[in-house]
Amino acid sequence: MGKNLPKELELLKQDIWSALFLLNQYKQLYQKSQLRIDLLNETAPDFFGRLQRIYWDQMMMAVSRLTDPHETKSNRSLSVYYLKKYCYDKGLKESIGKDVRALIKDVVKLTKPTRARRDKFLAHRDYEHAVKTIKTDAVLLEDIDDALHKMMDVLNCVLREIGCDEITDMFVENTIDHLIYSLKRAMVYEQHAIDNPDYDDIKANEVSKYFDA
Numbered sequence: 001m002g003k004n005l006p007k008e009l010e011l012l013k014q015d016i017w018s019a020l021f022l023l024n025q026y027k028q029l030y031q032k033s034q035l036r037i038d039l040l041n042e043t044a045p046d047f048f049g050r051l052q053r054i055y056w057d058q059m060m061m062a063v064s065r066l067t068d069p070h071e072t073k074s075n076r077s078l079s080v081y082y083l084k085k086y087c088y089d090k091g092l093k094e095s096i097g098k099d100v101r102a103l104i105k106d107v108v109k110l111t112k113p114t115r116a117r118r119d120k121f122l123a124h125r126d127y128e129h130a131v132k133t134i135k136t137d138a139v140l141l142e143d144i145d146d147a148l149h150k151m152m153d154v155l156n157c158v159l160r161e162i163g164c165d166e167i168t169d170m171f172v173e174n175t176i177d178h179l180i181y182s183l184k185r186a187m188v189y190e191q192h193a194i195d196n197p198d199y200d201d202i203k204a205n206e207v208s209k210y211f212d213a
Contacts, residue, residue, distance in 0.1 A: 005164050008086070009155070011078055012066075013167050016151050019062040020169045023148060026055045028176040031141070036180070043183050057122055059144055064118035066151060067111045080104055080151050083158055096161050103154035110147040113137035 005013065030037065030052055040048040070081035084104060087097040116136045120126040128134055149169065156166040 005159075006086075008078060008082060009158065009164070012080070012082065012155060013159075015062070015066060015078075016148065016155060017167055019059065019066065020148050020152065021171060022055065022059055022062065023145060024169070024171050025176055026052075026059065026141075027145075029055075039180070039183055039187065043186060060114050060118055060139060061122060063111050063144055063147060064115045064123075067108055067115060067147075080107060080154055083154055086158060090162075092158070092161050096157055099157050100154050103150050103157070107147050107150045107154070110143045110150070113139045114144065114147075 029040070029048070065077070066079050068077040068079045068081070070077055070079055070085060081104065083100050084097070086092075087100050113136060117139055120129045120136060129136070152167050152169060159166050
């Protein structure tokens with residue numbers, strides 16, 4: 001087991017892990033295969049369409065928070081920029097500081113369109129962009145994916161150096177698998193009812209305790 005983490009690093013670890021978890025769930029739902037998309041569209045197209053937008057907006061908000069400047073006038077944010085200050089304040093060796101700065105530079109470049117969209121559309125309703133339909137650069141899933149994994153790398157540079165457990169993107173959560181399995185069963189049930197005209201689906205449903213849920 002590693003040493004106890006300073007509170008700031010523990011919070012950053014949680015935030016990066018949560019964003020990676022959100023990304024992982026999004027990819028399981030919407031990037032798995034065309035057949036999975038067809039399944040979602042067949043069962044609840046409006047719901048899963050809206051859910052996709054919620055996932056997407058939450059990922060952009062999470063990435064933007066994690067790449068906000070550490071200090072702006074009188075405000076301070078806990079973001080990956082804090083790691084540069086931490087390396088300096090704790091006197092970590094220069095090679096670590098150099099790696100941290102290089103990775104943060106890559107992250108900031110990858111997430112520039114994400115922060116612009118957060119500022120103009122998500123956190124605020126920018127007048128010029130709303131009324132005059134000014135476009136911003138497209139936000140790409142692969143850039144969000146790459147940026148979050150680079151954030152993981154930059155935090156791990158520091159965690160290794162101070163002897164603490166590293167963050168990983170290995171998830172054991174299987175809620176999406178359970179959801180997809182239930183949707184598949186629902187489609188099998190529906191097909192069975194279609195193929196068997198005499199099947200009394202109302203009577204069969206009434207047997208379930210969840211019939212009136």
